[in-house]
Amino acid sequence: MFEIKKKYPLNKDTDYMAVYAPSIATKARPGQFVIIRANETAERIPLTIADYNVEEGTVSVIFQKVGRSTKIIGELNEGDCILDFVGPLGTPSEFDGMNKVAVIGGGLGCAIAYPQAKFLNANGVYVDIIAGFRSKELVILENEMSTACKDLYIMTDDGSYGEKGLVTQKLRELIESGSEYDAVIAIGPVVMMKFVSALTKEYGIKTIVSMNPIMIDGTGMCGGCRVTVDGKIKFACIDGPDFDGHKVDFDELIRRNKMYAQYEREADCNLMKKLPDNK
Numbered sequence: 687m688f689e690i691k692k693k694y695p696l697n698k699d700t701d702y703m704a705v706y707a708p709s710i711a712t713k714a715r716p717g718q719f720v721i722i723r724a725n726e727t728a729e730r731i732p733l734t735i736a737d738y739n740v741e742e743g744t745v746s747v748i749f750q751k752v753g754r755s756t757k758i759i760g761e762l763n764e765g766d767c768i769l770d771f772v773g774p775l776g777t778p779s780e781f782d783g784m785n786k787v788a789v790i791g792g793g794l795g796c797a798i799a800y801p802q803a804k805f806l807n808a809n810g811v812y813v814d815i816i817a818g819f820r821s822k823e824l825v826i827l828e829n830e831m832s833t834a835c836k837d838l839y840i841m842t843d844d845g846s847y848g849e850k851g852l853v854t855q856k857l858r859e860l861i862e863s864g865s866e867y868d869a870v871i872a873i874g875p876v877v878m879m880k881f882v883s884a885l886t887k888e889y890g891i892k893t894i895v896s897m898n899p900i901m902i903d904g905t906g907m908c909g910g911c912r913v914t915v916d917g918k919i920k921f922a923c924i925d926g927p928d929f930d931g932h933k934v935d936f937d938e939l940i941r942r943n944k945m946y947a948q949y950e951r952e953a954d955c956n957l958m959k960k961l962p963d964n965k
Contacts, residue, residue, distance in 0.1 A: 687767035691744050696826040700750045700794060701760055702736075708743030710773050716805045717779030717798075717896070717928055720745065721904040723770035724762065729755040732901045732923070734798040735774060745773070748797035748826070775904045776927050779871075779894070781805070786812040788860065788867045789835070790853050790882055792874020793819055796827050798896055799873045804834040812836055814865070816856045818878070822847035854881050867891055872931060876940050883931030893931035897922040900942065914938050 692704040710720065719734045737746040751760040762768070779802055787806055791799030796817050807813045813835040819825050820843045832838045839856050840848030849856065853874075861867065869892045872882040879895040886893040901911040904923045911922040914935035920926065 687769060688771040689767050690762055690764050691742070692746075693762070693764050696748065697824050699752070699824075700748060700826055702746065702748050703759070704737075704739075704742075704744040704746045705768060705771055706743055707745045707771050707773075708740075710745050710771070711738045711740050711743050714738040714745060714774045715778035716801045718774035718776045719904070719927065720747065720771055720773030721775060721901075722747070722759065722768060722772075724755065724758045725769050728758050728769075730770070730902060730904070731755045732775075732904060734896070734927075735801065736797045737801055737804075745771070748794065750794050772904065775923060777925065779805075779928050781809070781811070784811050784869045786865070786867050786869075788814045788816060788857060788865070788870045790816045790857065790870065790872040790874070790878075791818070791831075792853060792872075792878040793824065794826075795874030795878070795896075796831065799871065800827050800831055800834060802871055802873070803831065807834045814860065814867075815839070816841065816853045816860075818842070818853040818874070819847070820844065852881075853878065854885050857882065858885060861889055861891075869894065870931075871895075876936055876943065879931060879934075880936035880940075883934070883936070887932050894928050895931040895934060896927045897929055897934070897939070898927070898943075 689706045691706050695701050714735050719732050721730050721732055723730050733747040733749055736748045749756050751757045789799050789803040803813050803815050814837050815831050815835040816839045818841045841851050841853050841856055842848055870886050871894045872879045873896040883893050897913050902908040906921045906924040912919050913922055915929050916933040
C-alpha cells in the first residue's frame, strides 16, 4: 500500500497528490509515468510523474477528476493509501542537443510540461513556456512554471487571464519575432499537439509530443496504447510516451481515444449514484 502524504486541489476539477513511493522516486525521470489502482475494483490508470523528491521518498501526480477511477482517487485524503502505484514506466525524455526550447502545455498537460521545463532549465537550457487554458479558474501551476523558464506566457480562450488566444498564436508570434528555438515540446489535448506540430513543421523546428492513448497494463503486453508513428505501429507505454510530432498520425489517435467514451460516461454515472450527496 502507498500512503498519500500530500493532497490538495489545484482547481475545482484537478488535484495534486504526493505519494510515498521511495523506490520509484529514486529512479524517476522527466517524461515517465506510473500506473495507479485505487482499490481492488478500480481501473488501472496511467498518470505522468509531475515531480519527485528523493529525500522525502515521494512521487507527485496531478489528475483531473473526469472519470470513474479518477473520481475514486479524488475521494481519498492525506493518510489514506493507494493499492497499486507502479513505475516508473515509459522511456525518459531525451534532451540532448537542446539549447533554446519552447515548452507548450495545454490545460492538464501543464502537469507534464512543467517537469520537462524544470529539468531543462536546471541544466542550462533557455526555456520559454506557453501555457494554455480555457479560462482563469482553470489555470494551474503558474508559480511553479514561472520558476522553470525565462518567460512564461499564459493564454486563455476567453481572455479572462493572461492573453486571449491559442498557444499556437503565441508560438507563431515568438518564432516570427526572432526566437530561434531548436526544439518545441508540446503536451496537452491531442488536437492542440496536432496543430502545434503542423505549425512547427512549417519552420522546420524539431517537435516532441507526449502521447496519451488508451492504456491498460503499461508494459506493452495489451497493445491498447498503440499509435502510428511514421507509418509504423508503436506502443506509447514502452516506445514513448514521447514521439516526433511531425510523424504521429493524430487523426487516428483522436478516433481511438473516442472508442470507449460511451462506456466511460456510463461508469461515471453509476459511480455518482453511489457517492454521498455532499461529495
